[in-house]
Amino acid sequence: MNEINIELTENIHSNIEPRAEQITKKQKKSSGRLKQFGLGMIFPIGLIVAWEMTVRFGFVESYQLPAPTVLVDELWALTMSGTIWSHIYWTLYRVFGGFLLGTIAAILLSVIVGFSKKAEYLFDPIIQAFRSIPSLAWVPLFILWMGIGESSKITMIAVGVFFPVYLNLVSGILNVDKKLIEVGKMYQLSFIDMVRQIVLPASLPSFLVGIRSGLGLGWMFVVAAELMGASQGLGFMLVLGQNTLSPETILVSIILFAVIGKFTDWLLKLLEKRLLHYQERFA
Amino acid sequence: MSVTLNKVSRTFDEYTAVEDIDLHVREGEIVGLLGTSGCGKSTLLRAISGLDKGYEGTILLDGNEKEGVQESTGFIFQEPRLLPWLTVGENIAIGLKGKKKEEVKLVIDKILKNVGLEGKEAFYPRQLSGGMAQRVAIARSLVTNPKLLLLDEPFSALDAFTKMQLQDLLLTIWKEIKTTMILVSHDIDEAVYLCDRIVVLSGQPGHIQKVITVKEERPRQRSSSELARLKGEILSHLNLQ
Numbered sequence: 451m452n453e454i455n456i457e458l459t460e461n462i463h464s465n466i467e468p469r470a471e472q473i474t475k476k477q478k479k480s481s482g483r484l485k486q487f488g489l490g491m492i493f494p495i496g497l498i499v500a501w502e503m504t505v506r507f508g509f510v511e512s513y514q515l516p517a518p519t520v521l522v523d524e525l526w527a528l529t530m531s532g533t534i535w536s537h538i539y540w541t542l543y544r545v546f547g548g549f550l551l552g553t554i555a556a557i558l559l560s561v562i563v564g565f566s567k568k569a570e571y572l573f574d575p576i577i578q579a580f581r582s583i584p585s586l587a588w589v590p591l592f593i594l595w596m597g598i599g600e601s602s603k604i605t606m607i608a609v610g611v612f613f614p615v616y617l618n619l620v621s622g623i624l625n626v627d628k629k630l631i632e633v634g635k636m637y638q639l640s641f642i643d644m645v646r647q648i649v650l651p652a653s654l655p656s657f658l659v660g661i662r663s664g665l666g667l668g669w670m671f672v673v674a675a676e677l678m679g680a681s682q683g684l685g686f687m688l689v690l691g692q693n694t695l696s697p698e699t700i701l702v703s704i705i706l707f708a709v710i711g712k713f714t715d716w717l718l719k720l721l722e723k724r725l726l727h728y729q730e731r732f733a
Numbered sequence: 734m735s736v737t738l739n740k741v742s743r744t745f746d747e748y749t750a751v752e753d754i755d756l757h758v759r760e761g762e763i764v765g766l767l768g769t770s771g772c773g774k775s776t777l778l779r780a781i782s783g784l785d786k787g788y789e790g791t792i793l794l795d796g797n798e799k800e801g802v803q804e805s806t807g808f809i810f811q812e813p814r815l816l817p818w819l820t821v822g823e824n825i826a827i828g829l830k831g832k833k834k835e836e837v838k839l840v841i842d843k844i845l846k847n848v849g850l851e852g853k854e855a856f857y858p859r860q861l862s863g864g865m866a867q868r869v870a871i872a873r874s875l876v877t878n879p880k881l882l883l884l885d886e887p888f889s890a891l892d893a894f895t896k897m898q899l900q901d902l903l904l905t906i907w908k909e910i911k912t913t914m915i916l917v918s919h920d921i922d923e924a925v926y927l928c929d930r931i932v933v934l935s936g937q938p939g940h941i942q943k944v945i946t947v948k949e950e951r952p953r954q955r956s957s958s959e960l961a962r963l964k965g966e967i968l969s970h971l972n973l974q
Contacts, residue, residue: 629812629814630814632814633814635784636802636806638802647816652818654818728818728857728859
């Protein structure tokens with residue numbers, strides 16, 4: 451009986467010890483992360499406080515640079531009146547629409563160019579030429595062709611999204627490790643199976659880099675699109691703020707662009723992490 | 734499956750890698766292609782596999798001339814070449830198209846056990862050591878029950894001890910399924926330990942210098958004097974001794 455008791459206590463003891471270690475490890479990790487977050491917040495908060503002080507003490511005119519507290523009031527007012535939501539909605543709608551359209555077009559063209567040398571010689575030079583045209587240069591053309599409605603805006607954004615996605619995906623497809631293709635050949639995979647099982651998964655990392663880049667450009671292009679002939683949207687708010695001599699409106703719009711844009715990028719980053727969980731990271 | 738090569742040559746643009754190769758590999762034999770760098774041993778193997786169709790001469794499998802990759806041929810490359818986005822189990826199953834899930838699972842379990850990786854079907858390639866990854870590659874090639882197994886320096890990237898373990902694994906598998914094996918190697922110890930016959934290639938373009946028969950019965954001792962003698966013979970054929 452005594453022997454059994456000793457064994458049991460030993461087992462419990464050896465089981466508790468590691469668990470206690472585990473808990474302190476987790477605490478250390480989360481306090482480390484908190485410290486990292488805290489350090490990262492010092493500068494922004496310091497900046498905001500300095501900003502507030504600068505305006506309060508009259509170093510800068512409030513009609514040129516409103517204080518952060520004024521911005522918060524403005525944002526609050528817009529939220530309460532509900533107008534902010536329709537602006538955010540329209541901008542998001544255009545970015546999303548353009549993003550989808552641009553990405554699909556890029557996928558189609560990438561696959562054609564990636565798999566056919568002839569297509570590469572046919573299409574790639576002209577695509578590269580178009581790529582160097584700056585975003586704003588497209589605006590008058592699209593307005594001429596499609597008016598100032600939603601279609602011209604979404605098309606413009608799609609053009610912006612298209613190029614990074616196309617470039618990255620073509621590169622991804624052309625650079626699929628030939629060694630893996632040979633494995634597919636040894637198992638006599640059909641062309642479709644080869645694409646589905648080897649080429650597409652192998653080019654996925656490049657594709658994800660492309661769409662993150664494309665999304666960033668989409669946000670850039672939506673500003674250009676909304677600066678011309680919009681009546682709703684965060685970009686329109688910029689124009690509104692300028693025309694009504696209200697810098698708070700301009701700054702709120704800029705801040706919302708930053709926050710929402712960052713949020714959508716963060717979503718893509720999460721997607722990338724999940725899809726590429728199998729990868730070995732050196733960092 | 735028997736393999737017969739008649740006057741096989743392979744030229745790339747202006748450069749002839751290998752010339753005038755005549756060889757017959759009997760069913761169930763383990764034949765080694767041995768030689769220094771550049772003598773065309775991998776080129777020959779790729780021609781036999783069907784991955785390379787640009788050779789001159791004829792290659793007969795079981796007496797028939799076949800073009801391209803055959804289902805009955807398995808290939809183990811120098812690197813494991815696992816698909817990084819698939820688990821061990823999914824990588825192995827790549828050769829099992831159109832089979833039912835339960836059947837696939839049974840095959841994978843059995844093969845993992847045979848290569849010493851029982852229970853690891855959910856691992857990802859990045860979690861495997863070099864030796865483990867090469868075992869998965871071996872498992873993957875066996876899943877189609879190949880009648881001809883081609884190995885291109887399969888263990889050259891591994892440390893000496895893992896190499897020896899995997900060589901023994903190969904012999905165990907061969908004892909069980911009695912498949913024909915053609916193995917390219919630049920390791921003489923490996924060749925004399927594993928092979929029934931060794932084809933020594935040399936020169937550029939590569940020619941068959943000599944075909945050596947290893948009469949010693951298996952299981953062989955790596956440290957046996959007969960194998961050491963053969964090693965000396967091979968080294969002198971390669972002008973290295």
